[in-house]
Amino acid sequence: VACLDCGVAHYRLTLAYDGTDFSGWQRQATRRTVQGELERALSRLSGGVAVSVAGAGRTDAGVHALGQVASFGLPRAWDADELLRALNGLLPSDVRVLDSRAVDPGFHARRSAVAKLYRYELDIGGVRLPTRRRVAAHVPWELTPGPVEELAARYVGRHDFAAVASTGSDVKTTVRHVLRSEARFEAGTLTYDVEADGFLRKMVRSLVGGLIEAGRGRRSADELMAILGRGERRDWPAPAPPEGLTLVLVRYGPAGT
Amino acid sequence: VACLDCGVAHYRLTLAYDGTDFSGWQRQATRRTVQGELERALSRLSGGVAVSVAGAGRTDAGVHALGQVASFGLPRAWDADELLRALNGLLPSDVRVLDSRAVDPGFHARRSAVAKLYRYELDIGGVRLPTRRRVAAHVPWELTPGPVEELAARYVGRHDFAAVASTGSDVKTTVRHVLRSEARFEAGTLTYDVEADGFLRKMVRSLVGGLIEAGRGRRSADELMAILGRGERRDWPAPAPPEGLTLVLVRYGPAGT
Numbered sequence: 001v002a003c004l005d006c007g008v009a010h011y012r013l014t015l016a017y018d019g020t021d022f023s024g025w026q027r028q029a030t031r032r033t034v035q036g037e038l039e040r041a042l043s044r045l046s047g048g049v050a051v052s053v054a055g056a057g058r059t060d061a062g063v064h065a066l067g068q069v070a071s072f073g074l075p076r077a078w079d080a081d082e083l084l085r086a087l088n089g090l091l092p093s094d095v096r097v098l099d100s101r102a103v104d105p106g107f108h109a110r111r112s113a114v115a116k117l118y119r120y121e122l123d124i125g126g127v128r129l130p131t132r133r134r135v136a137a138h139v140p141w142e143l144t145p146g147p148v149e150e151l152a153a154r155y156v157g158r159h160d161f162a163a164v165a166s167t168g169s170d171v172k173t174t175v176r177h178v179l180r181s182e183a184r185f186e187a188g189t190l191t192y193d194v195e196a197d198g199f200l201r202k203m204v205r206s207l208v209g210g211l212i213e214a215g216r217g218r219r220s221a222d223e224l225m226a227i228l229g230r231g232e233r234r235d236w237p238a239p240a241p242p243e244g245l246t247l248v249l250v251r252y253g254p255a256g257t
Numbered sequence: 258v259a260c261l262d263c264g265v266a267h268y269r270l271t272l273a274y275d276g277t278d279f280s281g282w283q284r285q286a287t288r289r290t291v292q293g294e295l296e297r298a299l300s301r302l303s304g305g306v307a308v309s310v311a312g313a314g315r316t317d318a319g320v321h322a323l324g325q326v327a328s329f330g331l332p333r334a335w336d337a338d339e340l341l342r343a344l345n346g347l348l349p350s351d352v353r354v355l356d357s358r359a360v361d362p363g364f365h366a367r368r369s370a371v372a373k374l375y376r377y378e379l380d381i382g383g384v385r386l387p388t389r390r391r392v393a394a395h396v397p398w399e400l401t402p403g404p405v406e407e408l409a410a411r412y413v414g415r416h417d418f419a420a421v422a423s424t425g426s427d428v429k430t431t432v433r434h435v436l437r438s439e440a441r442f443e444a445g446t447l448t449y450d451v452e453a454d455g456f457l458r459k460m461v462r463s464l465v466g467g468l469i470e471a472g473r474g475r476r477s478a479d480e481l482m483a484i485l486g487r488g489e490r491r492d493w494p495a496p497a498p499p500e501g502l503t504l505v506l507v508r509y510g511p512a513g514t
Contacts, residue, residue, distance in 0.1 A: 017388075018388045096387055130352060130353055131392050134388075
């Protein structure tokens with residue numbers, strides 16, 4: 001029996017991972033996933049009882065995290081620091097627990113979240129550097145900063161993001177509130193930070209696809225915002241590749257639930 | 258027949274690599290090395306003729322490069338840009354050619370070098386981040402910046418570095434001239450840059466081992482410089498691990514030979 005809402009003690013973990021060798025966050029029967037590795041380690045610490053974990057963001061294959069949050073109940077209480085050390089002893093080196101704390105049973109990593117911050121790193125021009133190939137995307141073209149910065153700023157606000165949502169998203173609404181959206185160029189790298197009250201599937205990578213299109217001068221910010229306004233998914237540029245994306249942090253309300 | 262000094266045309270390549278999955282630079286019969294991969298690709302471009310390559314620095318297993326330099330002769334002349342593109346088409350993604358140019362037959366990547374710059378990155382304290390584990394070393398302890406910066410500055414100058422040379426180095430002299438040696442702390446990371454007219458085996462990693470010892474307060478800069486002065490290898494701290502080290506650039510004289 002899964003133990004997400006059962007258990008005598010509830011915990012919240014902050015996790016970092018290198019997503020390169022994972023088939024994403026979400027548990028799959030035959031593939032290596034972050035949720036799968038975490039649940040297996042928690043089950044081992046719980047005498048074999050199945051433990052079911054909720055994650056704040058369902059990161060795709062190849063996407064990294066510096067501040068993913070997971071919540072779950074366990075059949076017995078643990079000292080939070082002891083739980084952190086035990087898990088880091090069992091987990092593979094491409095996923096680490098950075099923080100562990102006991103929480104109220106009402107806390108849920110995804111439902112209690114009020115905002116998430118993602119970062120996308122894109123190396124620009126020249127030859128792709130081997131030491132960066134797992135943690136940054138690369139385009140061989142030059143990008144003009146002005147249009148990229150302008151478009152990033154225009155993403156801010158409450159919009160219907162249907163045009164940048166992956167098909168197959170099972171959501172009630174495609175309206176999201178982007179609280180922060182900033183592109184900066186430094187030393188041949190574009191770093192894009194975007195924070196919103198929630199994200200649709202592949203939304204950040206599609207927003208970055210738009211930034212690249214604007215930076216290459218293939219479409220203006222006006223044209224791209226018009227496509228977004230019409231919700232025409234087929235006209236929007238392809239999503240940028242996963243390796244540039246990192247879930248940086250998840251925000252919760254003052255009460256943490 | 259090897260073709261280092263033969264051939265009608267001579268070239269100099271600048272290479273970047275992620276050293277994690279290589280058994281170092283130097284060719285080995287049964288292991289994957291950077292020199293081995295490069296020579297194999299050059300041989301394929303030369304109709305199967307064996308090509309022997311000289312590298313500026315014999316980086317160890319796990320050590321990276323942003324500016325390794327290789328020189329060699331080929332049995333026929335190539336356009337330098339075409340050679341770059343052909344090699345990047347044949348080489349695995351963890352090694353890339355960044356620059357390619359024709360050179361005088363007298364140019365030799367190692368013998369013509371006048372200085373090399375290495376960088377060491379060390380993440381300090383807390384839990385090791387998975388996305389950094391291939392390209393930075395990690396210590397769980399806090400390090401005090403003052404003694405680290407002081408010791409780094411005192412490495413500058415012409416010294417006998419016998420105490421920090423790996424045993425088995427087959428060199429005429431263990432005296433090297435350190436031209437630059439700077440440690441800086443920023444955002445939980447120690448970045449150490451060291452440039453010298455030459456390096457002994459494991460010298461940079463041993464110098465970093467000394468910096469860590471000073472930063473932990475286990476030995477003072479005075480004590481460590483005294484050990485260096487006496488050349489007592491057994492008293493010097495252990496070398497820091499390879500994954501933090503990167504060969505950043507190799508300098509040549511104005512003539513480039």
